[in-house]
Amino acid sequence: MRTALVYHGEMTAARLLWEDPECEIERPERLTAALERLQQEGLERRCLQLAAREASEAELGLVHSPEYVSLLRGTSALGTEELRALSGQYDAVYFHPSTFHCARLAAGAALQLVDAVLTGAAHNGLALVRPPGHHSQRAAASGFCVFNNVALAAKHAQQRHGLHRILIVDWDVHHGQGTQYIFEDDPSVLYFSWHRYEHGRFWPYLRESDADAIGRGQGRGFTVNLPWNQVGMGNADYMAAFLHVLLPVAFEFDPELVLISAGFDSxxxxPEGQMQATPECFAHLTQLLQGLAGGRVCAVLEGGYHLESLSQSVCMVVKALLGDPAPPLSGPMVPQHSALESIQSARAAQAPHWTSLRQQGSAPILSSSTWSPEERPSPVSPGGPKFEAAEAQTSAVLSSLLDQLHLHPTPPVRTAVALTALDAALVLPPEVLLQEGSAPQEETQAWARLHKALAQDTAFIALGKVLHLLNGILDGQVSSGIATTPAIAVTLEVAILHGLSHRAQRVLCVAVGHLDRPPDLASDGRTLWLNIRGKEAAALSTFHVSVPLPGTTGGFLSCILALVLPLAYGFQPDLVLVVLGPAHGLQDPQAALLAALLRGPAGGRVLVLVEQESPSQLVGVLARVLHGEAPPSLGPFSMASPEDLQALIHLRGQLEAQWKMLQVAGEAGDRAEAECRECGGTVLP
Incomplete structure (x- = not known):
């Protein structure tokens, strides 16, 4: 993977020159701490390092007015009191004689990153910048932001590189109202923002930050707001928001470029966000976004004010961009009730505009979070005098989290392929290991006694290779792998049993094709069997689920995003087995996307079993996505059939009481769905 890291030390020059509790958290150490951690983890040297350039005034004019650019240019000649007076004209902003230079470097870094990715010099990358940008508007600074770096990057990608569809994902804890205003009537830019909102009581206190603010004119439906109305949102809440709101819409939109407003105050x-998402969550979010736009993902730093949390999270994003497996998510994967209410509100507001979310029936949008300034109690603004105390209180928690992350080091071999016969047409990335070894003969013989079919020469040799590869994955020497076998059903049974007897506490098996669950598997909750292309849509038990293979891209995506991944993340497996069995019916891009997305739940520990006769092209594309490359496009989006949708709705109804990650609504949404079903309507997943 070729990941660009864009940075310039001169972006640390601007700093607060007077006492201001609101603004003191935006300090130069935000950059230096993140860069030092990247260096300590050995990540900086693995990246293509680019020194940021200043954006030209013409480039700034893609978004900002000439008068505003001229005003900012003049700040370099102002004294401290003049700077303080000018800063007071804006909301939560401070200026310094170096602000104009720093802000031009920040904007230029974003443009430089986009150029590197769209010209092929890099696959993806991160711009480590300050000041941040997503609050900045055409003619106004706001919330520490001077120029809107990500908006400028999007306009630059359109004007210089001719792009027509750009996705902006803003996971900062504050609403990026500046970005929303710039693109709210533009259908070529899809803007998604989650943000702390608290029914309008959190900065920037805007009615247009609520879920029913969806854009204007031709841009209606291309602004997606997901407001958090409580603090304490964690890994399960963030993953649910991606799986049930962002990703369905994003895959339907089919962007040519993904820009991340990467704020880590979430x-x-x-102290700003007061959220609970741990650093590795941002690796998972990044990994999910790499399934879009051919992996062309550009992250640009926004907020993040706890230095340890910020630096750990930045490292997690860079590791994901480099293709490293994301560590397993910590904590229970159960979304909070308030998060489900927000997800339901966003889905309902967007459903009229997106086939992937469209509802039939009368399920309403939840009550709008209306408020008036007179009713607003104790508004929360950026910064504050308790910042240092809050930072000290969380150091012990973050140190413990860092220790946990170090329990999951990146294996020395990221991807290995075990074949019984080498096909001359097979093309593998040079970093992928073509495994030649096998498990000890006694070990292979012991497992081969389970089935006569495994005693045959070719099947026995394949079993030895599978066991050797599986041992490498379970021992932490190999992250993921692919193996071929002529006896796929019985080899799969051995792989499950061997995994459970060799370190794995929970094994997820995603079997695609005509494969039956091994009858001897214990129903003890240690295995979750999910059969795609099963005979019917049925939850035969909490841990045995069957679903027919959908026949359209929309149906396939709904199956993966609304069923497979929520089950996988909810189960929290130690090992994922993906099996492409007889008549599996998947096209290569579908198989690749499935394998790529299933890298997340088990921390990258994925073994894909395919039939020995499978085309070498399929093995090659699977090896590339397991190694961290982006999966190929599924092609044009086509709506799921009514039968496929009904199958998913049926399964969700059976399973969501046990598997909370399947839920997409709070109590009010649950009632609406129930009423809708009673009157004969359906609500799409």
């Missing part, structure tokens, strides 16, 4: 320990 991470644990940050």
């Amino acid at each position: 991470a644990i320990g940050d």
Whole structure:
């Protein structure tokens, strides 16, 4: 993977020159701490390092007015009191004689990153910048932001590179109202923002931050707001928001470029967000976004004010961009009730505009979070005098989290392929290991006694290779792998049993094709069997689920995003087995996307079993996505059939009481769905 890291030390020059509790958290150490952690983890040297350039005034004019750019240019000649007076004209902003230079470097870094990715010099990357940008508007600074770096990057990608569809994902804890205003009537830019809102009581206190603010004119439906109305949102809440709101819409939109407004004040320990998402969550979010736009993902730093939390989270994003497996998510995967209410509100507001979310029936939008300034109690603004105390209180928690992350080091071999016969047409990335070894003969013989079919020469040799590869994955020497076998059903049974007897506490098996669950598997909750292309849509038990293979891209995506991944993340497996069995029916891009997305739940520990006769092209594309490359496009989006949708609705109804990650609504949404079904309507997943 070729990941660009864009940075310039001169972006640390601007700093607060007077006492201001609101603004003191935006300090140069935010950059230096993140860069030092990247260096300590050995990540900086693995990246293509680019020194940021200043954006030209013409480039700034893609978004900002000439008068505003001229005003900012003049700040370099102002004294401290003049700077303080000018800063007071804006909301939560401070200026310094170096602000114009720093802000031009920040904007230029975002443009430089986009150029590197769209010209092929890099696959993806991160711009480590300050000041941040997503609050900045055409002619106004706001919330520490001077120029809107990500908006400028999007306009630059359109004007210079001719792009027509750009996705902006804003996971900062504050609403990026500046970005929303710039693109709210533009259908070529899809803007998604989750943000702390608290029914309008959190900065920037805007009615247009609520879920029913969806854009204007031709841009209606291309602004997606997901407001958090309580603090304490964690890993399960963030993953649910991606699976049930962002990703369905994003895959339907089919962007050519993904820009991330990467604010880490939404991470644990940050005094601004007061959220609970741990650093590795941002690796999972990044990994999910790499399934879009051919992996062309550009992250640009926004907020993040707890230095330890910020630096850990930045490292997690860079590791994901480099293709490293994401560590398993910590904590129970159960979304909070308030998060489900927000998800339901966003889905309902967007459903009229997106086939992937469209509802039939009368399920309403939840009550709008209306408020008036007179009713607003104790509004919360950026910064504050308790910042240092809050930072000290969370240091112990973050140190413990860091220790946990170090329990999951990246294996020395990221991807290995075990074949019984080498096909001359097979093309593998040079970093992928073509495994030659096998398990000890006694070990292979012991497992081969389970089935006569495994005693045959070719099947026996394949079993030895599968066991050797599986041992490498379970021992932490290999992250993921692919193996071929002529006896796929019985080899799969051995792989499950061997995994459970060799370190794995929970094994997820995603079997695609005509494969029956092994009859001897214990029903003790240690295995979750999910059969795609099963004979019917049925939850035969909490841990045995069957669903027919959908026949359209929309149906396939709904199956993966609304069923497979929620079950996988809810189960929290130690090992994922993906099996492409007889007549599996998947096209290569579908198989690749399935394998790529299933890298997340088990921390990258994925073994894919395919039939020995499978085309070498399929093995090659699977090896590339397991190694961290982006999966190929599924092609044009086509709506799921009514039968496929009904199958998913049926399964969700059977399973969501046990598997909370399947839920997409709070109590009010649950009632609406129930009423809708009673009157004969359906609500799409």
